[in-house]
Amino acid sequence: MAESVFILLLTIFVLACFVGYYVVWRVTPALHSPLMAVTNAVSSVIIVGALLAVGSSENISAQVLGFFAVLLASINIFGGFVITRRMLAMFKKKNNSK
């Protein structure tokens, strides 16, 4: 049973790698910096694991570690999205640049 779950997760993982591969190749090189900033923010989705630890663990040490994980991930999430927005807001076309 556990084995088939792992294979299922692996399937999802491999397919997601392919999705990522094809989507990212279509990103225009001019926006590679925002791409990096936004993927950085998005990878902080790891926060969901930390939330569970703080909210529903019985173990004090796990809760404390989870607390710090939530804090670090939050810095990243907010920081990453704000900097991405700031960058993207600067990209303007010729006619409305004046």
Add this chain to the structure above:
Amino acid sequence: MSLSLMLISYLVSAVCFILALRGLSSPETAQKGNKFAIAGMTLAILTTLCAQGMQFTGYIWIALAVVIGGFIGTNIAKKIPMTALPQLVAAFHSLVGMAAVLVALTSLLSPETYGIGVVGAINLSSLFEMSLGAAIGAITFSGSVVAFAKLQGLISGKPLIFPLQHKLNATIGALIVMLIALFMATEFHTAFFLMLILAFAIGFLLILPIGGADMPVVISMLNSYSGWAAAGIGFTLGNTLLIITGALVGASGAILSYIMCKAMNRSIISVVLGGFGGDGASSAQSGSSSDKAVKAGSPEDAAFIMENASKVIIVPGYGMAVAQAQHSLRELADILKSKGVEVKYAIHPVAGRMPGHMNVLLAEANVPYDEVFELEEINHEFATADVAYVIGANDVTNPLAKTDSSSPIYGMPILDVNKAKTVFFVKRSMASGYAGVENPLFFADNTIMLFGDAKKVTEEIVQDITE
């Protein structure tokens, strides 16, 4: 919230993240993409908060952590100057790495929270995934800290090389593998902690020998690692959203690393092994050039030639950004355009210190993005250009990359500025660039050197044209 509802909610989040990356295919749709990403993240967090078994005190602690973290993150991101973007991204990567390590630890101490067994009897596959996620997270953390310190100038950008380096790294790597095996067999916490310490150490050791010139690759690689770390944790917790997101980010970072390597004609292996490039100005080979004649010009000469040109291509490099010359550069372009001169910008993929950095710096100075072109798009146009204005760039224009197979930059794609009728190089001195290679273009007949600070020189040209 029921489990199936949570899973569907996570699926929607994952789709949002994919649409976010899709949005970045053009600047017009990019803001919408960022909104998708924010929506996906919000949904993921809210869904998790509705999970069964959450306690009231937990919510208070979570709120506290999110408020503090959100405050710090928002403030940093609002204030950071765009030239410091690479450091900031490196610092953020280190946080993802650390968060991954912490979450792996919580799953070790409190496995029942994630339904992967009980302490002392955690599923074998979970033990493996946990170690892998923690190890990659630890490497991401310490590697990013080194990258941050190098970019911020806290430690030298020069590659740090010592004897037996690769052997030491290989030994540590083998020890990590053995400790993971021991940990899986016994679930000894000591083995796990030892493994973590070694993973932190190898992160430091892997990035220290990598030189300043390879920084764009390093940042992309760490970006990729942070994704793989998230995916590893996703496997540990059996969380599909983490797995999908981690794979997306990992793939994205890997592609960027590949693009950066190709732009420098470096293989990823040689980057990882390290040793390329120093601080830039410090790698001086300039002594040998004294016997060759260089034509130095004045800003007035440049002003005269440029206002009578019909097409000018500006080639900015990182030196332009260091001198904060982007705004005066835009002014110069505006004035030239008002005189009927066609102005375009040519950007080499490694012009900045991270992928796409130069585009952001120009956008910040209000340069419209449809005047900015990538190497392949514009290279054929130099032949029809009257002036190539190279400001703060050097190695990316060096024709030795095409002709001299013994040169360290041989094979690197370059901008063919030498095909323009006149080439202006704005430089502080004759010093060579990052790669420590002399540029023969400085001595070419159609090259005029403008010595001085990039910003001052550009401002003087603007003044001379307006007068």
